Amino acid sequence: MNALAHRRFLKMNGLGNQITVLDLRGTKLKVGEAEARAIASEPRARFDQLMVLHDARTPGTDAFVSIYNVDGSEAGACGNGTRCVAWAMMADPQSGAPGRRELLLETKAGLLPAIRNSEIVFTVDMGEPRLAWDEIPLADPFHDTSRFELQIGPIDDPILHTPCAVNMGNPHAVFFVDDPYAFNLEQIGPLLENHPIFPDRANIELAAVKAPDHIVLRVWERGAGITQACGSGACAALVAAVRRELSDRKATVSLPGGDLTIEWRESDGHVLMTGPVEFEWEGTLAPALFESAA
Numbered sequence: 001m002n003a004l005a006h007r008r009f010l011k012m013n014g015l016g017n018q019i020t021v022l023d024l025r026g027t028k029l030k031v032g033e034a035e036a037r038a039i040a041s042e043p044r045a046r047f048d049q050l051m052v053l054h055d056a057r058t059p060g061t062d063a064f065v066s067i068y069n070v071d072g073s074e075a076g077a078c079g080n081g082t083r084c085v086a087w088a089m090m091a092d093p094q095s096g097a098p099g100r101r102e103l104l105l106e107t108k109a110g111l112l113p114a115i116r117n118s119e120i121v122f123t124v125d126m127g128e129p130r131l132a133w134d135e136i137p138l139a140d141p142f143h144d145t146s147r148f149e150l151q152i153g154p155i156d157d158p159i160l161h162t163p164c165a166v167n168m169g170n171p172h173a174v175f176f177v178d179d180p181y182a183f184n185l186e187q188i189g190p191l192l193e194n195h196p197i198f199p200d201r202a203n204i205e206l207a208a209v210k211a212p213d214h215i216v217l218r219v220w221e222r223g224a225g226i227t228q229a230c231g232s233g234a235c236a237a238l239v240a241a242v243r244r245e246l247s248d249r250k251a252t253v254s255l256p257g258g259d260l261t262i263e264w265r266e267s268d269g270h271v272l273m274t275g276p277v278e279f280e281w282e283g284t285l286a287p288a289l290f291e292s293a294a
């Protein structure tokens with residue numbers, strides 16, 4: 001395979017979460033922070049997250065996936081992007097493996113089995129949430145991360161306070177509120193994402209439990225800002241709601257871009273995320289974008 005050939009990319013979305021899938025399997029090419037930012041500046045390849053496919057590293061897996069936010073930072077998990085990768089590998093008429101209904105992906109956060117339920121609906125096993133303070137990670141040793149001390153706004157009348165921390169392959173802080181749309185997330189999001197309590201920064205969720213099986217959610221994403229949907233954020237919100245005894249272990253999570261079904265499975269503690277993907281267009285990226293990493 002010629003490493004300097006133009007590389008095909010797929011522009012997709014998962015409930016409006018903008019995803020670009022770039023297949024570098026069969027090459028030694030890599031994308032780093034600078035390359036990710038350069039690709040994000042290409043109008044047709046612009047993304048919230050870039051999913052880069054590499055040859056499998058672990059026997060039994062189908063591909064290793066590197067994940068980048070639009071600011072160039074690397075993430076361990078992206079639920080919506082993983083469903084898009086599953087479509088690209090199982091259903092894309094050009095590169096998909098026809099007939100394949102299951103595959104096993106690997107990211108730096110671990111193994112992610114994916115199942116194709118129908119033409120565009122996929123379930124990803126997002127694994128077990130990590131809940132200890134140093135696994136989130138938090139800067140201070142909170143014994144109970146289901147309600148830890150953090151607030152913004154006036155000390156005696158905070159705007160938001162006492163979130164629940166969950167690591168779903170990436171760090172999340174879930175604030176329970178009555179109406180997620182009543183907050184200026186554009187303003188609050190960056191303050192909380194970069195709060196010193198989060199040494200690796202964090203994704204910030206505003207969640208309202210409307211019924212034991214229904215959560216309304218908005219997310220400020222680390223490295224990407226407000227997105228239409230965040231799959232790992234939806235998983236974190238469900239896990240946080242169960243930890244607070246606010247919801248059932250299976251619920252619909254309604255995001256601005258649409259609904260995901262999330263289940264925190266009792267039998268093995270894994271979190272399953274089910275939802276659709278949409279293919280938008282394909283294009284090619286010039287080799288110059290990868291030269292520095294070749």
Ligand SMILES: N[C@@H](CCC[C@H](N)C(=O)O)C(=O)O
Nearest residue numbers: 075078079080170230231232
């Ligand atoms: N949109 C994603 C989450 C992507 C990663 C996140 N911004 C981070 O840096 O942790 C999803 O669907 O899970």
